[in-house]
Amino acid sequence: AQSVTQPDIHITVSEGASLELRCNYSYGATPYLFWYVQSPGQGLQLLLKYFSGDTLVQGIKGFEAEFKRSQSSFNLRKPSVHWSDAAEYFCAVGVSNDYKLSFGAGTTVTVRA
């Protein structure tokens, strides 16, 4: 069964600084990979996804992620964070035609002024 690990439970970053959130997965085949964001009291919003092709994926809100097969990783990055980026971020893994997603435990991002 696939599993997803987000090693960082909580990250604090200064506004304007860069952000990188780590995600490692465990699965035999090439999975489908997703990053979701959950703002306080809100539902889940898809930031970006990787199915195949270019391993550097651009998403909404200025986020990008890079799929590295050799490291089984799909890390999320943003060059310059805004206070509105304070939220919880979830990495998720899926398998083609299975539809089920396995989620990581989430990383909470705090942005300080």
Next chain:
Amino acid sequence: EAQVTQNPRYLITVTGKKLTVTCSQNMNHEYMSWYRQDPGLGLRQIYYSMNVEVTDKGDVPEGYKVSRKEKRNFPLILESPSPNQTSLYFCASSFRDEQFFGPGTRLTVL
């Protein structure tokens, strides 16, 4: 507007009192699922449905039931809620491996 809706958004109930959380999608998706979100555990799948009258257990199905009589609706039923079912619940529907989530239902069982 394409969306997944859930009702109620917030619910406080007592142990043993049956409840239903409704989920509806207007995107004609065949696949729907329910997740619960708990701190430090992320989201875990409770049940899923591949199509009308086709449902199956996810990772944490104990204490829950579902039904899929119509394509658009996928209610989650707690026959006898217990405090360990206090959680944030999300319904999702899928198209081509991308899932669309509802706004969530925060359930508290006293």
